[in-house]
Amino acid sequence: MALAARKPARRLNELTACEIAAAVRAGETTCEAVARACLERIEAREPQVLAWHYLNPDRVMAQARALDKAGARGPLAGVPFGAKDIIDTCDMPTELGSPIYAGRRPQSDAACIALSRQAGAVVMGKTVTTEFANRFPGKTRNPFDPARTPGGSSSGSAAAVGDCMVPLALGTQTTGSTIRPAAFCGAFGYRPTWGDMRLAGVMEAAGSLDTLGLIARSLEDIALWRDVLLGIAPQPMPDELAGPRIGFCRTHLWPQVEPASQKLLADAAQKLARAGAQVADVELPAEFERIEDAQRWISSFEFTRNRAWEIANHWDRISETLRNGRLKDGLACSFDRYVEARSFAARCRRTLTEILQDYDILLTASAAGEAPAGLDHTGNASFCAIWTTTHVPCLTLPLFKGPHGLPVGAQLIGKRNADRTLFAAARWVWRVLA
Numbered sequence: 001m002a003l004a005a006r007k008p009a010r011r012l013n014e015l016t017a018c019e020i021a022a023a024v025r026a027g028e029t030t031c032e033a034v035a036r037a038c039l040e041r042i043e044a045r046e047p048q049v050l051a052w053h054y055l056n057p058d059r060v061m062a063q064a065r066a067l068d069k070a071g072a073r074g075p076l077a078g079v080p081f082g083a084k085d086i087i088d089t090c091d092m093p094t095e096l097g098s099p100i101y102a103g104r105r106p107q108s109d110a111a112c113i114a115l116s117r118q119a120g121a122v123v124m125g126k127t128v129t130t131e132f133a134n135r136f137p138g139k140t141r142n143p144f145d146p147a148r149t150p151g152g153s154s155s156g157s158a159a160a161v162g163d164c165m166v167p168l169a170l171g172t173q174t175t176g177s178t179i180r181p182a183a184f185c186g187a188f189g190y191r192p193t194w195g196d197m198r199l200a201g202v203m204e205a206a207g208s209l210d211t212l213g214l215i216a217r218s219l220e221d222i223a224l225w226r227d228v229l230l231g232i233a234p235q236p237m238p239d240e241l242a243g244p245r246i247g248f249c250r251t252h253l254w255p256q257v258e259p260a261s262q263k264l265l266a267d268a269a270q271k272l273a274r275a276g277a278q279v280a281d282v283e284l285p286a287e288f289e290r291i292e293d294a295q296r297w298i299s300s301f302e303f304t305r306n307r308a309w310e311i312a313n314h315w316d317r318i319s320e321t322l323r324n325g326r327l328k329d330g331l332a333c334s335f336d337r338y339v340e341a342r343s344f345a346a347r348c349r350r351t352l353t354e355i356l357q358d359y360d361i362l363l364t365a366s367a368a369g370e371a372p373a374g375l376d377h378t379g380n381a382s383f384c385a386i387w388t389t390t391h392v393p394c395l396t397l398p399l400f401k402g403p404h405g406l407p408v409g410a411q412l413i414g415k416r417n418a419d420r421t422l423f424a425a426a427r428w429v430w431r432v433l434a
Contacts, residue, residue: 012034017224030068038080076225089109111198143159176381184367192211193392242428246279282355296329361412393418393422399434
């Protein structure tokens with residue numbers, strides 16, 4: 001009888017965060033060994049991917065050895081992670097993706113960094129962000145095709161996780177800055193219910209919309225890291241929500257979804273129904289077609305006021321893309337228009353809450369399809385605008401491959417303040433489709 005081919009053992013840098021922490025706590029590996037494996041992967045791949053804005057291998061190894069010496073026991077014991085370069089770190093630069101802030105050294109960690117360190121995690125370095133977490137691209141390439149965008153604005157974070165440089169990375173989301181790059185780079189991406197996670201030490205883009213974003217290689221990692229960042233004792237991963245009520249929500253943007261991705265999502269909805277889910281089409285009210293405009297005015301008005309000093313003192317050091325886009329909109333937006341947009345967004349939140357009463361999750365597109373070719377843009381963020389503006393939790397799952405063999409994500413939408421129910425439903429969807 002022929003023996004079945006044995007799968008090669010995964011390298012330490014390929015393990016999930018939960019696997020790494022369990023192995024470190026059990027004495028099966030060390031923080032130093034894990035950090036070294038990640039650094040070796042970065043050394044091999046960084047010239048092609050360009051995910052990192054700041055990386056100091058000696059500092060990384062010093063952190064790891066200190067954890068080993070102290071006896072790492074936290075929920076993220078020895079787990080390396082990257083942090084988007086708009087998130088303050090006391091021992092590394094935070095330069096906001098702008099030459100204006102070259103050499104900037106914060107004196108304290110952002111709350112999310114401090115909580116992660118307290119849980120035993122190792123800060124590998126700062127990942128590339130677009131300029132002020134907006135649209136002007138950084139240097140990062142898509143790890144699956146260097147001629148394509150990794151998405152933005154959490155571009156380096158998504159690329160680093162997708163390329164197995166680190167198991168976890170922090171991003172942020174104001175429109176689609178976590179979900180879209182995670183989908184393009186073949187990773188799990190999570191935007192929590194708005195307001196759940198503290199943003200102290202994180203550059204504010206538009207506070208009415210901003211959240212942290214978590215990028216990982218498993219749902220279990222995201223659930224664990226969420227608890228760490230909430231500052232609560234880690235809870236067991238919720239059981240699968242078998243046979244969930246799923247609304248297949250194409251939205252008015254469906255014609256912009258690439259045909260191959262339309263078929264992938266439609267086929268997925270049918271497969272989920274055959275597996276026992278209660279699947280129904282959900283059509284949002286026509287007024288939701290205006291939500292992109294509302295998001296635009298809210299984010300532009302707030303972003304421009306947040307960048308008042310840079311506008312006054314360093315206008316010529318701001319990219320033309322940002323000057324003629326977000327800042328132009330924000331400078332032209334009246335306070336009355338801003339207030340109306342916020343009121344409209346609040347109405348949409350109430351309407352979506354009513355719609356979601358009949359469903360556990362919605363299934364929709366994470367992006368138009370595969371990462372588009374070219375490095376002078378980060379892709380269409382419209383597919384996240386509805387959900388970001390309505391403050392609901394979102395997940396993108398790396399479920400599909402597109403016509404060029406590149407990752408395509410499926411986005412799941414949960415109810416506000418029901419993130420763990422979203423995780424439970426996502427576990428079932430992942431098992432059925434993956």
